[in-house]
Amino acid sequence: MNLTHSIVNINMRTDIFHSKTPFVLESGQELPELELAYTTYGKLNSAQDNVIWVVHALTGDSRVGDWWNGMVGEDQFFDPADYFIICVNLPGSCYGSTNPLSSNPITGKNYYYDFPLLTTRDMANALESIRQSLGINQIHTLLGGSLGGQVALEWAYLLEDRLQNLVILASTAKSSPWVIGFNETQRMAIESDCTWGEESADAGKKGLETARAIAMMSYRHPWDFAKKQESPSGTLDNFRSSSYLRYQGQKLANRFTAFSYWILSKAMDSHDLGRGRGGYQDALKKIKARTLAVGVDTDLLFLPEESMEIAKYIPKASYREIKATAGHDAFLIEFEQLRYILQSFYISNGSKN
Numbered sequence: 001m002n003l004t005h006s007i008v009n010i011n012m013r014t015d016i017f018h019s020k021t022p023f024v025l026e027s028g029q030e031l032p033e034l035e036l037a038y039t040t041y042g043k044l045n046s047a048q049d050n051v052i053w054v055v056h057a058l059t060g061d062s063r064v065g066d067w068w069n070g071m072v073g074e075d076q077f078f079d080p081a082d083y084f085i086i087c088v089n090l091p092g093s094c095y096g097s098t099n100p101l102s103s104n105p106i107t108g109k110n111y112y113y114d115f116p117l118l119t120t121r122d123m124a125n126a127l128e129s130i131r132q133s134l135g136i137n138q139i140h141t142l143l144g145g146s147l148g149g150q151v152a153l154e155w156a157y158l159l160e161d162r163l164q165n166l167v168i169l170a171s172t173a174k175s176s177p178w179v180i181g182f183n184e185t186q187r188m189a190i191e192s193d194c195t196w197g198e199e200s201a202d203a204g205k206k207g208l209e210t211a212r213a214i215a216m217m218s219y220r221h222p223w224d225f226a227k228k229q230e231s232p233s234g235t236l237d238n239f240r241s242s243s244y245l246r247y248q249g250q251k252l253a254n255r256f257t258a259f260s261y262w263i264l265s266k267a268m269d270s271h272d273l274g275r276g277r278g279g280y281q282d283a284l285k286k287i288k289a290r291t292l293a294v295g296v297d298t299d300l301l302f303l304p305e306e307s308m309e310i311a312k313y314i315p316k317a318s319y320r321e322i323k324a325t326a327g328h329d330a331f332l333i334e335f336e337q338l339r340y341i342l343q344s345f346y347i348s349n350g351s352k353n
């Protein structure tokens, strides 16, 4: 492998977008300043028709080439040699963007519990600010899964003709009571941590472990647990399933904060593409991009039917399904199926890839 060539091709960089203009939120509150960390791969071509914009899920970051390495990277489906690929760390998240542990420029102190409520529409507006500041006029394809899919739908509605292709993975046009319920149990876990309420970056850390363990039960399917977490016959205690969930909880708590988890899960709850627009079905009908909605057959959180509904109401849309035991998270794992599904989408709509 020619490493020099490889590095030149990938051409990855992470920057910070910084706006000193108050960022007004749907709630009526505002963030006095907004910082957004974003990572780009490849180069914008002169025709500006090679932009691939990816929106990460709940605990992702802007380095899409890391967490979606089966889709983005050298010789991958979205190769930086051909595309200008961009992913922005969503506001509220602790991977470089303004979040509850940021300093509030008005008080000079960290926001902590005073961080305002964000909605998926606010997040889409944040992406729109950065698009405008970068002077990107056209987006070839916007992709997002789960929370990222919600934000992508909101943004697609605003982008109108500036967006050619939209790919929504394991997501929904309006958060169901089921999703909100799961998120509430996770916030309850954070609240039950006696450190929650302290002004410290680690506040709620044990609670966050439990929150992630609960969330994993919605990201996987019983078949996945049966396949991977069956304990040997005769086991009476310390089951594999138990250590798996505890491990997953610790893994997240070591890389994320309870504050960001709280804000982002609340944003997910808020999601309703149809708010103030006559309902989500009407709002979906106004999305102009060619759209691919992808469900996962074993998704217990965002049901495949919710993805089917997205395809039903967006005028130029189709539905495809990932078959997997992984459950909801399959969109982060099943790269081979995803590549095939995306390739078929681009071939069927005549859009080059």
Ligand SMILES: CC(=O)SCCNC(=O)CCNC(=O)[C@H](O)C(C)(C)COP(=O)(O)OP(=O)(O)OC[C@H]1O[C@@H](n2cnc3c(N)ncnc32)[C@H](O)[C@@H]1OP(=O)(O)O
Pocket: 056, 057, 059, 060, 061, 067, 229, 240, 241, 242, 243, 244, 245, 247, 251, 255, 329, 332, 333
């Ligand atoms: C800085 C950053 O990391 S941010 C960006 C990264 N994260 C994101 O973008 C968020 C999206 N990604 C994800 O949610 C996840 O990474 C996924 C869904 C893609 C994959 O999840 P994984 O945890 O790797 O998969 P899976 O559910 O199979 O669990 C495997 C892990 O559990 C461990 N494990 C499996 N069974 C058990 C068990 N019975 N007991 C204890 N541990 C177990 C494995 O050893 C493995 O550990 P490792 O992660 O340290 O290698």
Ligand SMILES: N[C@@H](CCO)C(=O)O
Pocket: 057, 058, 059, 060, 145, 146, 147, 219, 328, 329
């Ligand atoms: N596993 C995903 C959440 C589900 O979309 C994440 O941690 O971002």
